Amino acid sequence: MKVVAFNGSARRDGNTATLLNCVLDPIRNEGIETELFQLAGEKIRGCTACYTCFKKRDQRCSVEDDVLNGCIEKMIGADGIILGSPVYFSNVTTEMKALIDRAGLVGIANGGMYRRKVGAAVTVARRAGSIHTFDSLNHFFFISQMIVPGSRYWNVGFGREKGEVEKDQEGIDIMKTLGENMAWLLKKLA
Numbered sequence: 001m002k003v004v005a006f007n008g009s010a011r012r013d014g015n016t017a018t019l020l021n022c023v024l025d026p027i028r029n030e031g032i033e034t035e036l037f038q039l040a041g042e043k044i045r046g047c048t049a050c051y052t053c054f055k056k057r058d059q060r061c062s063v064e065d066d067v068l069n070g071c072i073e074k075m076i077g078a079d080g081i082i083l084g085s086p087v088y089f090s091n092v093t094t095e096m097k098a099l100i101d102r103a104g105l106v107g108i109a110n111g112g113m114y115r116r117k118v119g120a121a122v123t124v125a126r127r128a129g130s131i132h133t134f135d136s137l138n139h140f141f142f143i144s145q146m147i148v149p150g151s152r153y154w155n156v157g158f159g160r161e162k163g164e165v166e167k168d169q170e171g172i173d174i175m176k177t178l179g180e181n182m183a184w185l186l187k188k189l190a
């Protein structure tokens, strides 16, 4: 069993990465393999709306010169997918939106590639826009026919500078519970 987490932040190893690791820790403790893939510094463009994915149906995006197809392969190989994004202007980052649009469309074009995988969204903000961002991330899971576990609150944390989210104890606890619930659900579905 494997869970892959994508960090859509433009800042490597920042607050989103911290929260994603808080979700992944209890999953690892249950003996499930985990991977954190950070989009920061990677080339990833938006969807070109060429619809080649609907013509070829080969589980790939026709844009081959960036990390997207590698991300799709990681999603296909995982039982659980976590999408994490900081709040940028009350929504997901550009990099995360590119991942959602392209991986999502390829999944739909190929008849539901992520169907019945387990999905979870994680977001962090300095102050506002968390719920809108959380909703944006969840749209990927629900249109992909995925199964989404909950936590003790919505999966949001607060902090601005790198590492600041570690002071948000409630946010950390939410992520821990989310990881425990995700691991529980994955084992039930296995």
Ligand SMILES: Cc1cc2nc3c(=O)[nH]c(=O)nc-3n(C[C@H](O)[C@H](O)[C@H](O)COP(=O)(O)O)c2cc1C
Binding pocket: 009, 010, 011, 013, 014, 015, 016, 017, 086, 087, 088, 089, 090, 091, 124, 125, 126, 127, 128, 129, 158, 159, 160, 161, 162, 163
């Ligand atoms: C371009 C940009 C836009 C942002 N917009 C918001 C926002 O709308 N609301 C908010 O609370 N924080 C906003 N922030 C702050 C980040 O969400 C916050 O610093 C977060 O902790 C960054 O996560 P990271 O360390 O994983 O990159 C913004 C930051 C940047 C760089």
